[in-house]
Amino acid sequence: MNFYLLFILTILIGSYVLEVLVEILNIKNLKTDLPEEFAGYYDAENYQKSQQYLKENTWFGIITETVFTPLTIAFILLGGFNYVDSLARSFNLGAILTGLIFAGILLLLSQIIHIPFSAYATFVIEEKYGFNRTTVKTFIMDILKSWLLMAVIGGTVFSIVLWFFEKTGTWAWLYCWGAMIIIQLFLSFIAPVVIMPIFNKFYPLEESELKSTIEDYARAQRFKLKGVFKMDASKRSSKSNAFFTGFGKFRRIVLFDTLIAKHTVDELVSVLAHEMGHYKKKHIITSMIISILTTGLMFFILSLFLNNTGLFAAFKMENTSLYASLLFFGFLYAPIEMVLAIFGNMLSRSHEYAADAYAATTYRKPEAMIAALKKLSVDNLSNLTPHSLKVFLSYSHPPVLERIKALRNLC
Numbered sequence: 526m527n528f529y530l531l532f533i534l535t536i537l538i539g540s541y542v543l544e545v546l547v548e549i550l551n552i553k554n555l556k557t558d559l560p561e562e563f564a565g566y567y568d569a570e571n572y573q574k575s576q577q578y579l580k581e582n583t584w585f586g587i588i589t590e591t592v593f594t595p596l597t598i599a600f601i602l603l604g605g606f607n608y609v610d611s612l613a614r615s616f617n618l619g620a621i622l623t624g625l626i627f628a629g630i631l632l633l634l635s636q637i638i639h640i641p642f643s644a645y646a647t648f649v650i651e652e653k654y655g656f657n658r659t660t661v662k663t664f665i666m667d668i669l670k671s672w673l674l675m676a677v678i679g680g681t682v683f684s685i686v687l688w689f690f691e692k693t694g695t696w697a698w699l700y701c702w703g704a705m706i707i708i709q710l711f712l713s714f715i716a717p718v719v720i721m722p723i724f725n726k727f728y729p730l731e732e733s734e735l736k737s738t739i740e741d742y743a744r745a746q747r748f749k750l751k752g753v754f755k756m757d758a759s760k761r762s763s764k765s766n767a768f769f770t771g772f773g774k775f776r777r778i779v780l781f782d783t784l785i786a787k788h789t790v791d792e793l794v795s796v797l798a799h800e801m802g803h804y805k806k807k808h809i810i811t812s813m814i815i816s817i818l819t820t821g822l823m824f825f826i827l828s829l830f831l832n833n834t835g836l837f838a839a840f841k842m843e844n845t846s847l848y849a850s851l852l853f854f855g856f857l858y859a860p861i862e863m864v865l866a867i868f869g870n871m872l873s874r875s876h877e878y879a880a881d882a883y884a885a886t887t888y889r890k891p892e893a894m895i896a897a898l899k900k901l902s903v904d905n906l907s908n909l910t911p912h913s914l915k916v917f918l919s920y921s922h923p924p925v926l927e928r929i930k931a932l933r934n935l936c
């Protein structure tokens with residue numbers, strides 16, 4: 526058996542088995558007794574509902590994987606990639622256009638197969654637990670908009686990478702890396718003003734006690750506030766959140782309208798102070814630099830596997846091509862990506878503790894921060910007792926009880 530095929534099948538099946546195992550451990554870790562911290566925030570019935578929500582989502586996730594993993598394997602073994610390649614080549618266009626058609630068809634196929642699953646998640650599961658606010662129209666428009674965005678951004682990136690590898694030889698990976706740094710910086714710069722408004726509306730926060738308290742706090746922290754915005758998240762879901770986005774004069778803090786509706790001014794300022802903490806503690810710039818470094822690593826490893834005939838044989842391809850190399854490389858890179866994600870999540874969790882501490886020590890109302898965390902968990906039916914392996918592998922934020930404990934240790 527082809528070594529690459531064996532490797533890829535092992536990775537696909539291995540990560541499927543690992544995921545199912547972790548999810549089952551996670552469900553087994555559910556405790557029927559409400560953690561003491563949450564007394565008064567959850568009644569028995571709602572706590573049970575939150576666990577039911579977790580179970581339903583978990584089983585749905587497992588079913589989804591159980592469909593997609595064999596489907597992917599069958600597509601590889603039955604020569605699906607070669608079939609799509611012959612189709613793309615039949616148009617007799619240049620290498621870059623042929624590559625765009627090849628990747629476009631595959632991406633479209635996988636997107637279309639995902640639609641019923643995403644519709645079920647939104648209109649059946651989220652609906653059942655009272656979260657869903659998405660109309661069928663918003664759902665369809667979201668898909669079309671994201672396809673358009675993928676075509677524009679993905680198409681540009683794919684073409685640039687192909688062009689460099691076609692034309693510049695040994696050092697192509699360095700040029701690709703350079704181009705990607707520019708695109709990445711450009712996108713994070715314009716995202717708040719160009720990309721995000723495609724999906725949501727952003728309103729500057731109106732004059733209110735909330736706004737003046739935020740401004741007073743920001744002034745005291747010598748934080749140049751470029752804008753606090755309210756986002757119409759409620760058009761999709763009743764879940765709430767807040768985030769920091771953008772650089773330079775486009776940087777802004779965004780609060781979901783659903784968050785504003787359910788929290789007191791002190792709780793909201795605590796959440797915002799946490800977001801500001803990420804900025805002040807340079808978490809945003811650190812993540813950006815790490816992402817740039819890992820992109821470089823990826824391009825370097827990619828350059829070692831271009832037009833690798835063994836890899837092409839694994840996918841039953843009749844012709845080698847740079848564009849297909851890029852796609853197939855994705856399968857080889859998956860385990861490296863997983864390891865990088867584990868380290869990335871570890872770092873992110875430590876950043877969350879640091880931002881919580883920043884909020885609690887600068888706004889000096891840790892109780893408000895704790896109350897905000899509790900309300901957020903209850904409103905979003907978050908899992909209060911995730912299994913440690915699940916946290917290790919995929920949690921970008923520490924479990925809420927650990928965050929509360931860390932905050933209490935500060936006081």
Ligand SMILES: [Zn+2]
Nearest residue numbers: 799803877880
């Ligand atoms: Zn955070």
